[in-house]
Amino acid sequence: MRDLTNRQYYLAFRPDSLPGPEHVPCRDVPVQLPGEGEALLRNIYISLDPAIRGWMSDAHNYIAPIPIGAPVRSTVIGRVIQSNCRSLEEGDVVMAVGGWEQYTTGPAAAMTKLDEHAGIPLSSFLGALGPTGLTALFGLMEVGKPRPGETVLVSAAAGAVGSVVGQIAKMQGCRVVGIAGSEEKCRWIKEDLGFDEAINYKACGDLEAAIRQACPGGVDVYFDNVGGEILDAALLCLNKYARVAVCGWISTYNENGAPGPRNLWQLVAESVTMQGFVVIDYMDRFAEGVDKLAQWLLAGKLQYREEIVDGLDNILPAFLKLFDGSNQGKLIIRIPE
Numbered sequence: 001m002r003d004l005t006n007r008q009y010y011l012a013f014r015p016d017s018l019p020g021p022e023h024v025p026c027r028d029v030p031v032q033l034p035g036e037g038e039a040l041l042r043n044i045y046i047s048l049d050p051a052i053r054g055w056m057s058d059a060h061n062y063i064a065p066i067p068i069g070a071p072v073r074s075t076v077i078g079r080v081i082q083s084n085c086r087s088l089e090e091g092d093v094v095m096a097v098g099g100w101e102q103y104t105t106g107p108a109a110a111m112t113k114l115d116e117h118a119g120i121p122l123s124s125f126l127g128a129l130g131p132t133g134l135t136a137l138f139g140l141m142e143v144g145k146p147r148p149g150e151t152v153l154v155s156a157a158a159g160a161v162g163s164v165v166g167q168i169a170k171m172q173g174c175r176v177v178g179i180a181g182s183e184e185k186c187r188w189i190k191e192d193l194g195f196d197e198a199i200n201y202k203a204c205g206d207l208e209a210a211i212r213q214a215c216p217g218g219v220d221v222y223f224d225n226v227g228g229e230i231l232d233a234a235l236l237c238l239n240k241y242a243r244v245a246v247c248g249w250i251s252t253y254n255e256n257g258a259p260g261p262r263n264l265w266q267l268v269a270e271s272v273t274m275q276g277f278v279v280i281d282y283m284d285r286f287a288e289g290v291d292k293l294a295q296w297l298l299a300g301k302l303q304y305r306e307e308i309v310d311g312l313d314n315i316l317p318a319f320l321k322l323f324d325g326s327n328q329g330k331l332i333i334r335i336p337e
């Protein structure tokens with residue numbers, strides 16, 4: 001182990017807009033051997049999430065910014081290759097907070113052991129059966145609180161979180177309308193996932209008019225993944241006592257000083273509740289959530305798409321796909337074992 005080299009992509013300085021190779025360069029360093037109570041992982045999958053862009057900035061957030069000089073932070077799935085603790089053995093596969101790197105060393109207490117023989121692809125523990133599926137489940141059910149017959153509108157609807165939100169809302173007996181950025185994405189959510197309507201926000205012209213047409217009875221729950229102009233249009237279409245679940249504002253992540261929403265007065269006009277959340281608010285219910293998502297998945301009630309990109313050296317161009325919309329579902333880097 002002592003001779004192993006760890007390739008890492010680290011944060012050299014903080015980007016003001018889209019990160020480039022100058023912000024996230026590469027280095028080869030000796031692998032850090034595990035201390036007492038720690039394990040060393042060879043990473044197999046690295047999750048690429050929009051939130052990582054937020055952690056690259058030093059603005060106040062729900063977790064600390066990535067320190068300058070540290071590997072870019074990501075959730076990883078890795079195989080234990082050296083263990084210095086009782087709970088993990090060599091060969092175990094775990095999920096952990098790691099980085100854009102080949103090897104991660106960390107405390108075993110913060111690693112979750114996964115069953116690689118459960119008949120479920122390991123990568124799905126980062127997506128539909130992992131943080132993104134749990135975000136959709138708890139954000140929709142606990143914050144959006146949909147009731148049968150209500151209309152649920154979701155943005156980034158063909159993405160990792162949004163596509164699961166729409167399918168769960170359908171299971172609750174809701175009318176579901178998705179907003180997405182291409183005809184292909186709109187076709188997928190309508191024809192394969194069973195959304196009632198889909199709006200291509202890049203081609204529809206007047207978005208408020210398009211939402212009104214797709215939601216003739218108004219919107220009862222808006223699950224917001226993007227913020228910006230789409231949020232502003234959605235605010236104008238809310239019903240009395242509607243709920244806005246603020247999951248993410250990806251349209252602002254690369255824009256320093258992006259303007260805030262203009263139509264927040266609608267919260268007063270329609271007695272609306274708008275609530276932000278992070279999935280870790282529900283950490284003590286993750287096991288319950290994974291069970292539920294797994295049941296739906298195994299029963300064929302929940303579909304998902306993953307885009308798996310091979311090779312650590314492709315990690316930055318792959319990450320940028322989240323911001324031009326060219327990712328097809330949950331975006332993951334694979335480092336072949």
Ligand SMILES: NC(=O)c1ccc[n+]([C@@H]2O[C@H](COP(=O)([O-])OP(=O)(O)OC[C@H]3O[C@@H](n4cnc5c(N)ncnc54)[C@H](OP(=O)(O)O)[C@@H]3O)[C@@H](O)[C@H]2O)c1
Nearest residue numbers: 050135156159160161180181225248249250251278279325
């Ligand atoms: N609160 C939480 O705990 C939590 C947890 C996970 C994720 N999130 C948030 O959930 C949202 C979705 O994350 P995800 O992992 O599921 O990613 P994703 O939806 O799979 O990918 C991001 C998508 O966002 C859309 N997008 C990018 N830039 C945009 C812009 N300027 N305007 C409108 N849409 C834009 C693109 O889809 P189109 O082609 O449709 O434009 C892109 O494919 C993000 O805001 C993320 O930060 C929050």
